[in-house]
Amino acid sequence: MKQVYLDYAATTPTDPEVVKEMLPYFTDIFGNPSSIYAAGQEAKEAVEKARSRVARLIGARDEEIIFTSGGTEADNTALEGIAFANESKGNHIITTAIEHHAVTETCEFLKKRGFKITFLKVDKYGLIDAKTFIKAITDKTILVSIMHANNEIGTIEPIAELAAIARERGIYFHTDAVQTVGHIPLDVKELGVDMLSMSGHKLQGPKGVGALYLRKGVRIVPFLHGGGQENRKRATTENVPGIVGFGYAAELASEQLESEAARLTGLRDRLIGGLQASMDHIQLNGHPAKRLPNNVNVSVEYVEGESMLLNLDLEGISASSGSACTSGSLDPSHVLLACGLPHEQAHGSLRLTLGKWTVEEDIDRVLDVLPGIVAKLRAMSPLLKSHG
Amino acid sequence: MSKARAIYSEQVMDHFTNPRNVGDMEEPDGIGHVGNPVCGDIMELYIKVKDNIITAAKFKTFGCGAAIATSSMVTEMVVGKTVEEALEISNKAVAKALGGLPSIKMHCSVLAEEALKSAIDDYLAKS
Numbered sequence: 001m002k003q004v005y006l007d008y009a010a011t012t013p014t015d016p017e018v019v020k021e022m023l024p025y026f027t028d029i030f031g032n033p034s035s036i037y038a039a040g041q042e043a044k045e046a047v048e049k050a051r052s053r054v055a056r057l058i059g060a061r062d063e064e065i066i067f068t069s070g071g072t073e074a075d076n077t078a079l080e081g082i083a084f085a086n087e088s089k090g091n092h093i094i095t096t097a098i099e100h101h102a103v104t105e106t107c108e109f110l111k112k113r114g115f116k117i118t119f120l121k122v123d124k125y126g127l128i129d130a131k132t133f134i135k136a137i138t139d140k141t142i143l144v145s146i147m148h149a150n151n152e153i154g155t156i157e158p159i160a161e162l163a164a165i166a167r168e169r170g171i172y173f174h175t176d177a178v179q180t181v182g183h184i185p186l187d188v189k190e191l192g193v194d195m196l197s198m199s200g201h202k203l204q205g206p207k208g209v210g211a212l213y214l215r216k217g218v219r220i221v222p223f224l225h226g227g228g229q230e231n232r233k234r235a236t237t238e239n240v241p242g243i244v245g246f247g248y249a250a251e252l253a254s255e256q257l258e259s260e261a262a263r264l265t266g267l268r269d270r271l272i273g274g275l276q277a278s279m280d281h282i283q284l285n286g287h288p289a290k291r292l293p294n295n296v297n298v299s300v301e302y303v304e305g306e307s308m309l310l311n312l313d314l315e316g317i318s319a320s321s322g323s324a325c326t327s328g329s330l331d332p333s334h335v336l337l338a339c340g341l342p343h344e345q346a347h348g349s350l351r352l353t354l355g356k357w358t359v360e361e362d363i364d365r366v367l368d369v370l371p372g373i374v375a376k377l378r379a380m381s382p383l384l385k386s387h388g
Numbered sequence: 389m390s391k392a393r394a395i396y397s398e399q400v401m402d403h404f405t406n407p408r409n410v411g412d413m414e415e416p417d418g419i420g421h422v423g424n425p426v427c428g429d430i431m432e433l434y435i436k437v438k439d440n441i442i443t444a445a446k447f448k449t450f451g452c453g454a455a456i457a458t459s460s461m462v463t464e465m466v467v468g469k470t471v472e473e474a475l476e477i478s479n480k481a482v483a484k485a486l487g488g489l490p491s492i493k494m495h496c497s498v499l500a501e502e503a504l505k506s507a508i509d510d511y512l513a514k515s
Binding site for chain 2: 302303304305306307310311314323324332342343344347379380381382383
């Protein structure tokens with residue numbers, strides 16, 4: 001049975017070309033970039049080349065890129081780094097109700113350290129409204145963190161507009177762009193943000209590496225203390241193979257960015273249209289147009305998410321859900337609840353995220369298989385009866 | 389092996405993919421209704437009772453793999469038992485019969501036990 005992988009928002013396979021680029025840095029060019037001899041300097045050059053490649057992808061300067069262990073560390077570094085560096089100026093942070101846990105949990109941590117956090121509400125599409133944002137700003141606000149695009153529902157936020165509002169007031173602005181870097185055109189100067197988080201394994205790079213864009217002149221308290229790596233902003237010997245892989249993946253992504261976005265948008269809309277045509281009581285979650293090219297998220301009414309995932313998996317299809325049962329907690333997706341979905345629809349959500357190796361045949365396979373699965377599960381659902 | 393199949397035992401996957409006794413029942417003697425949309429699991433369990441013996445059981449469930457499998461298993465375990473014996477079926481017994489459940493899914497087996505008790509209570513209240 002052909003495996004159909006439709007969970008690219010969770011992680012992507014590493015591009016074999018990227019792996020090839022990384023391999024020499026495990027064995028031949030294994031030197032520590034801090035060492036002065038040739039093997040060390042060669043590794044250092046590779047790290048700097050990767051830095052340029054990542055910087056170019058987002059329109060930054062090389063020295064504005066700090067490599068991290070991933071998107072989560074980039075988020076933690078940005079939030080704690082700004083919060084602890086600006087405690088004397090204020091203690092208020094604004095974020096949203098739909099952030100990734102790497103941001104919400106860091107905010108919860110900062111709350112215990114005396115910071116005040118505002119979680120902005122979103123509309124039914126998951127969009128932040130500029131007026132709501134302005135109203136939340138106080139003279140104690142030091143930092144705003146709003147994601148570029150949501151990982152569950154794919155909604156793209158108006159970051160440039162929101163960041164301009166913060167900048168006028170001298171407030172730092174961070175955006176988690178893990179889902180957008182390498183997927184849609186993005187330029188940090190156009191966005192006007194001070195910090196931006198990215199992750200290697202979401203763009204066909206390896207896991208365990210990411211980066212924080214830190215605008216020149218913005219001061220943070222380092223997250224890791226130790227040696228002077230990453231311009232004294234992030235100690236620890238560099239993950240050279242990982243950084244090389246991330247850099248090359250960034251370059252490959254930038255070459256194919258617009259054609260891939262257009263191709264995936266076509267497949268995405270074919271899938272959304274097909275799902276709505278083949279089944280009743282299917283609701284699209286997230287914004288219909290302001291949406292990542294690779295994201296499909298629907299609520300399949302009267303059916304619970306995990307039972308759909310298990311059935312899809314038996315057919316060789318990998319997907320994800322905002323159901324509580326798939327997260328190990330008792331609550332369904334905080335993102336879907338924030339969009340105003342009733343609990344049973346949040347439990348019945350299905351996320352299919354497309355990527356580099358997704359082809360039309362994969363979409364057709366889902367459309368072929370899913371209606372039968374849903375019919376079977378609906379036949380045993382006590383909810384359907386009560387709704388007629 | 390895919391990860392989903394690794395989460396659950398073979399027995400759970402068997403009852404999940406081929407659930408026993410699923411569907412509505414005409415003129416049941418007892419109906420149990422437990423769970424709510426907030427927690428994401430809703431079970432309805434119907435029983436027929438003759439001469440104090442449970443002669444048939446059916447279920448409808450909105451829920452995860454474990455919820456569906458435990459519903460199916462409890463309907464199999466209960467048939468042929470007296471009302472008193474059926475009341476002693478514990479969630480642990482249901483989970484054990486399924487070859488065990490992941491710890492975060494044990495609450496699903498509690499729901500199956502409660503659905504059965506709720507159906508029997510309904511029967512006892514009517515009779």
